[in-house]
Amino acid sequence: MLPRDWSPFSTAPMGAHADAPRSIDCRDGVGDRLRAAAFAEIQARDAFNWAADFFTDAPENLRKAWRTLAQAEDMHMNWLLNRLKELGFEIPERRVSDNLWLSLVACKTAEEFAIYMANAEERGRRAGERFHRALEKSDPISSKIFGKIAEEEIAHIALARRFFPEAWSREGIGPKAESLASQVR
16 A cells, blocks of 8 residues: 555654654643544544445445444544644644554455454553543643543444454453453443
8 A cells, every 4th residue: 555645744754653752741742642642543544444445354334333433533633633733733743653554554354454453442542541641630631632532442442342253352452451342342
């Protein structure tokens, strides 16, 4: 798959790492987390839409669910970008990495994509929870955004379990994700 134009984000060369985030204890570090999370959301949005079109082995109700999740990812991205703007940050100020996108579009089957995406969403959920806790006192608005996104990711993670329970068990998405996903059956 060819590189994408991720404007207005500034991306590192294809396959390279993003600029290292600064300390979350400073204003710039909060901006780095908001920007990185927003970029992860846009990659997830585009990947869900891509998967819905690409994976002919996916049941139609899974493809429909992926399109719905793409809308949720877009909403999350906009919450984060709006907060970046409120804080006076420019989106292209720091480089982000498209490694998530590259790994998602490398999946060969609907099952592989669903499980890989569930793992990525679980990592994002855990990071969102960490940022939520870390920012509660210093930036309650950003904290609330990260907390809400982390909460909503639970249903995204559970989708893989619903459609591919054997692969979910085999891959071991994670004990916390397993517990949370069982709540949304």
